[in-house]
Amino acid sequence: MDFSKKINATxxxxxxxxxxxxxxxESDRGRIIQSAAIRRLQQKTQVFPLERNSAVRSRLTHSLEVQQTGRHIVRTIxxxxxxDAKKYGLSELEREIESLVEMSCLMHDIGNPPFGHFGEAAINHWFTKHLDKHVLFSQADNKMLSLQIKQELKSFEGNAQAFRxxxxxxxxxxxYSQAASILKYTRCGLDMRPDKEKPLSYLKKKVGFYYSELEDITLLSEHLEIKPGHRFPLAYLMEAADDISYCLADIEDGxxxxxLNCKQLAEHLITTFTRVSDNQADTAFLRGKSFQQAVDYALSRADKEPINKTHEFFVWLRVQLIHALVEHAASSFIDNIQQVYDGELNRALLEDGSLFHHMISTFKEVAITHIFSTNEVETKELQGYRIITGLLDAYEPLLLMQTEAFTKMVSGEDKGGLIEARLYKRLPKKHLKAYQQALLPLHNKPDFxxxxxxxxxxLIQDNISGMTDQFALEEFQNLYIS
Incomplete structure (x- = not known):
């Protein structure tokens, strides 16, 4: 085991x-921070779509918090x-690994569409409903590949879009070391999701990259000696930082x-943790405190604060819980270091059945029950779903065009139809160039x-998923008379 073999500048x-x-x-760092993908995160949903309260998190502010947590985990490791770092080829790599993990944390959500996971669902529902209109799949010579491609287009996934x-x-x-650090899932979109009992099933439970980036992922894996279906070791740290950061953040935004208020939240947290942990709420696993004692202490500090009780409550909740979770994530990395290095640990670092795992599960359950399921959030999600669906409906004429007609319009040989030409002009030029470049080596190949x-x-999915929440709303209003 020698981490220096995987941390290189290729x-x-x-x-x-x-x-x-x-x-x-450092060059990677500049490219990432100055990219348009990072800037767009400031107007993309974390939990509350089209939120005007700037104190509530966007994807960007969430990613900054994940970045800080990732750095904390690396330093703790x-x-x-x-x-002992010398035994693993890590002794001279602390700053480099810290930078890689920080930037992977900052990038981890860049592929998410407007309106978060509901946006993903809207894209997938639309393509599932509409792809059967296209007979070319059944007419293809390579039936298996055409069916796989059709299935992948119904499986839009923010993690895979990040690599795109x-x-x-x-x-x-x-x-390659920087890019591989966000490879959370290792399944190509052409492949089916494996059964839970299969090896590496957790790492393949979602699409991790698309057929369109298969060559890039293959080269990356070869250079970093990553076996098929396995992870790059630093991706475990990015995932842990995300798990730790959002478990409290979503609730704080609520x-x-x-x-709900702090007292109501405290009651929900203690009740849920007691049930989830099988009545171990009184176990002192948080630096000498039980979960209930930690929550009660945060509440007592908030009661004494005369001005901003909510801020005080979450400050002390974080101080007691986040540090403990970071310590546990670091210990889990070290305890499983061979499996992590090989990229075959078939779970998240914090999904180990411990009380820390139960604590993460508690926050997720409380958020789902008391925040995500509220009328305000669900109404916004339905609005987001309608916006995404409406945009895809509007751009469908481009997908209904025959191959020859669309390629002639792209090449400038033909202006296109009345509607199609106007929709085509709205597509970003960089996306069109990516479309053209991908087809260059395929013109004389079977099943073109x-x-x-x-x-x-x-191209259509790139266009829609790259929009911010506000731009998607404005584009929807532009295309439909309001």
Whole structure:
């Protein structure tokens, strides 16, 4: 086991593998922070779509919090390892790994569409309903590939879209080590989800990358010695940082919006944890405190605060819980370091059946029951679903065009139909260039029409998923008389 073999400066383009690793990761950092994908996160939903209260989290503010937690986990790991870091080839890599994990945390949501997971569902429902109109799938010579492509287009996934942004749309040309750090799921969109009892089933429970980026992922895996279906080790840290950050953040936003108060939240947390942990709420696993004692202490501090009780409550809840979760995530990484290094640990670091795991489950359950299921959130989700569906309906004429007609319009040989030409002009030029570049090597290959339609569908999904919440709403209003 030698982590230095996986932490290197190899890139696909303009590669200089002999360059200083630290300098190359600093270059990655600049490319990521200055990318349009990061800027768009400031107007994308975390929980509350189209939220005007700036104190409530966006995808960007959430990602910044995940970034800080990721950094905290890395520092804790190195503190715990001490001199043992040498055994794993880690002794000279603390700053480099810290940078990789920070940037993977910042990037982890860049593929999410407007309106979050409800936006994902809207895209998938629409393509599931409408793809059967296209007979070219049944006419293809390679029936298996055409069926796989059809299935993938019904499986839009923000994690996979992130790799499409990195490799195909923005062409950030990140080091393979940096890109692999967000490879949370390892299944290609062409493959079916495996049964739970199968090896690596957790790592393959969602689509991790699309057929369109298969070559990039294959090269990345070869250079970093990642076996098929396995993870890059630092992805476990990005995932843990996300799990720790959002479990409290979503609930805090709910309290900020007045969906429940601190006292009500404290009661829900203690009741739920007692049930989830099988009545172990009095176990002192949080630096000498039980879960109930920690929640009660935060509530007592809030009661004494004369001005901002909510802020005080969550400050002390975080101090007691987040630090403990970070310590546990770091210990879990070290205790399972061989499986993590090999990328075969078939679970998240915090999904270990411990009281810390039960604590994460408690926050998730309380958020689902008392925040996500409220009338305000569900109404906004329904509005988001209607907006995404309406936009896809509006752009459907481009998908209904014959292959020859659409490619002629793209090449400028033909202006296109009355509606189609106007819709075509609304597509981002960088997405159109990605579409054209993907088709260049395919023109004389079998089943070109299937591949062309695949990349045309990706073009439409790229367009819709890249919108911010506000832009999606404005585009919907522009295309439909309101």
């Amino acid at each position: 890139r696909r383009y303009n590669n200089n593998s002999n360059a200083n690793v630290s300098d190359q990761f 190195f503190k715990k390892l001490g001199d 942004i990195i490799f195909s749309l923005l062409k950030l040309n990140l080091t 309290v900020e919006k007045g969906l 029409k299937v591949h062309e339609f695949y990349y045309r569908s990706r």
